[in-house]
Amino acid sequence: MAEQVEIAVVGAGVVGLAAALRLAQDRREVVVIDPRDPGAGASYGNAGTIADYAVLPVGTPEVLRNLPGLLFDANSPLAIRKAAIFSLIPWLARFLRQSLPGPAARNAHAIAALVADAATRWGVMAQEIGGTALLQDRGALYLYDTAAAFAAADRDMAFRRSLGVNVQLVEPAGLASLEPGLPPRFAGGALFPGARFLTDPGQMVGLLAGAAQASGVRHLRWPVTGLSREGGRVILSGPGQRVSARRVVIAAGAHSRPLAAMAGDRVPLDTERGYHVEYDMAVPRLNRPTCPTAQGFYLCPMAGRLRVAGTVELGGLDPRPSPHRIARLVAGAAAIFPDLPAPSRTWLGFRPSIPDSLPVIGPSRGGDDVLFAFGHGHIGLTLAPITAAIIADLVAGRAPPVSLAAVAATRF
Numbered sequence: 094m095a096e097q098v099e100i101a102v103v104g105a106g107v108v109g110l111a112a113a114l115r116l117a118q119d120r121r122e123v124v125v126i127d128p129r130d131p132g133a134g135a136s137y138g139n140a141g142t143i144a145d146y147a148v149l150p151v152g153t154p155e156v157l158r159n160l161p162g163l164l165f166d167a168n169s170p171l172a173i174r175k176a177a178i179f180s181l182i183p184w185l186a187r188f189l190r191q192s193l194p195g196p197a198a199r200n201a202h203a204i205a206a207l208v209a210d211a212a213t214r215w216g217v218m219a220q221e222i223g224g225t226a227l228l229q230d231r232g233a234l235y236l237y238d239t240a241a242a243f244a245a246a247d248r249d250m251a252f253r254r255s256l257g258v259n260v261q262l263v264e265p266a267g268l269a270s271l272e273p274g275l276p277p278r279f280a281g282g283a284l285f286p287g288a289r290f291l292t293d294p295g296q297m298v299g300l301l302a303g304a305a306q307a308s309g310v311r312h313l314r315w316p317v318t319g320l321s322r323e324g325g326r327v328i329l330s331g332p333g334q335r336v337s338a339r340r341v342v343i344a345a346g347a348h349s350r351p352l353a354a355m356a357g358d359r360v361p362l363d364t365e366r367g368y369h370v371e372y373d374m375a376v377p378r379l380n381r382p383t384c385p386t387a388q389g390f391y392l393c394p395m396a397g398r399l400r401v402a403g404t405v406e407l408g409g410l411d412p413r414p415s416p417h418r419i420a421r422l423v424a425g426a427a428a429i430f431p432d433l434p435a436p437s438r439t440w441l442g443f444r445p446s447i448p449d450s451l452p453v454i455g456p457s458r459g460g461d462d463v464l465f466a467f468g469h470g471h472i473g474l475t476l477a478p479i480t481a482a483i484i485a486d487l488v489a490g491r492a493p494p495v496s497l498a499a500v501a502a503t504r505f
Contacts, residue, residue: 095328095335098124100488102342103317103329103352105129107136107294108466108473109344110301111218111481116342117308119485125305126313126336129344132298135346135473138369138442139403140391141294142233142382144475145211146258146285149249150200150450151405152192152468168252168421170389174408175401181407184363187448200449203499205256205454208478213479222304224297231381233288234263234271238277238387242283246278246386250283259287276429279385284468290382294474299372317345320355320463327462340465344482347410347443349453349467357427357459358502362468363399364409365444369402370422370436371395378430382406398437403428407446414441454483454500461487465502 102113105127116123156171166172173181190196219228227360237243243262250260268275271284291297306312319330320341327341343352350362377394384391390403401422406415419439427433447453447468457463466480466488483493498504 095337097337098122100340100342101126101130101327101336101338102344102494103127103311103331104344104346104349104467105131105344105474106134106299106344107301107477108130108469108480109342109392110298110305111477112342112344112466114222114301114308114309115303115481116488117305119489121488123309124311124336126315126317128314129317131302131312132295135367135442135444137295138217138367138402138440139294139474140382140393140400141291141395141474142391142393143289143291143457144233145208145287146233146253146260147208147256147472147475148201148253148256150191150204150207151446152306152448152450153197154187154192154194157189157192160192167344170403170420171405172407174221174406174411174415175217176411177408180409181247181363184361184407184448186267187361191449196449196481200451201256203451204472205258206495207479207500208472209257210301211475211479212287214482215289218301218478219297222300224278224300227292227297227300229290229292229381232284232286233290233381234285234383235246235283236268236275236383236385237281238279238385240280241478242387246281246283259284260285272381272383273380275383283303288382290393291474292394296396301373314342315354320352322459322462340464340488342463342466344466346473347468349443349445349465353453353457353465353467353502356457356463358457358465359505360453360468360502361448361505363407363446365446365470366406366415367402367442367444368404368406368407368414368418368420369400369423369436370419370426371401372399372426372433373397373437374399379400385425385429390422390425392426392429399464412441414439444470444473451500452480453502454477454480455487455497456500457502466486
């Protein structure tokens with residue numbers, strides 16, 4: 094016999110847990126199903142940035158012009174794992190189309206609408222779950238190696254401003270004031286003062302899980318391998334397990350594609366393999382997340398450590414890390430802070446990646462008994478509160494806070 098519940102959320106990452114909490118606050122009966130601890134994947138290993146400025150899709154005309162060199166250069170910020178080249182061809186074809194000027198601009202406007210109030214929404218959620226002390230208001234910083242790159246940044250920032258992003262270009266003297274620990278080698282920077290960051294993403298997700306549990310959400314620890322519709326309900330199954338739900342929310346991140354297919358939608362989701370390395374230190378050397386743009390990673394000050402996170406490696410769910418990608422992060426950190434010791438730890442996780450850099454949020458083609466909340470790419474942490482609000486509104490029959498046309502599964 095299947096256990097009967099009102100709503101089952103598949104996935105205990107930050108998006109799934111935020112949705113579960115919002116639904117429970119609406120007095121819904123909710124279970125979360127995930128074999129792992131809350132936030133054990135990308136929700137733990139990210140750069141910790143609430144990136145209201147991250148309005149550009151991965152695919153842009155500039156990336157399109159340089160794509161062959163980027164994908165096949167092992168030192169590139171955007172690379173492809175050789176073993177996955179052939180399986181990625183359909184995804185790459187869509188990515189190429191989405192990188193053209195028209196689609197890229199439309200995608201940027203859609204992303205901007207989603208991230209516009211991310212900092213405010215995170216402030217509310219952090220207060221609700223007792224995580225305000227972990228949420229910092231010092232912005233985020235881009236760095237430019239050369240005067241030419243700094244001059245070129247003006248065009249990028251003008252476009253971001255047109256999408257509502259607050260950004261200030263910073264001369265070298267201003268960089269020294271903002272980040273006295275940085276070496277004086279950078280030609281300038283861009284400060285995003287509205288961004289916020291978490292000093293411990295794992296701890297924040299733990300607080301979110303605790304708040305959900307306190308609101309009555311149960312965590313069932315088994316993998317969902319089957320989804321079907323029977324008698325007006327949705328059946329989720331796994332090894333020796335069955336749950337019958339009135340509604341299901343698929344928020345399984347990089348593992349969502351097969352479940353979406355069972356619900357009736359072929360979503361072009363693939364995986365970005367994300368890495369970080371960490372250096373234990375009593376006081377991190379920076380005041381805010383800082384990205385040397387030419388290298389494509391973030392230096393993130395976190396509680397008791399400096400985390401170096403980022404770059405994109407397309408390549409599926411193989412759990413074996415690429416030593417070269419880790420070495421690249423270590424070398425990049427050493428180029429800025431030459432006296433760093435060997436890393437205290439390393440990490441590999443999986444980000445769900447959609448060719449247009451937009452998530453999939455809303456009903457499945459087969460009906461609103463299955464709701465999607467996955468595919469957030471690099472901004473899953475940023476978009477967790479608004480995604481949760483959208484899901485709760487759809488379940489309650491309320492109008493969601495933004496139009497869902499750009500994120501609907503029917504766009505594929």
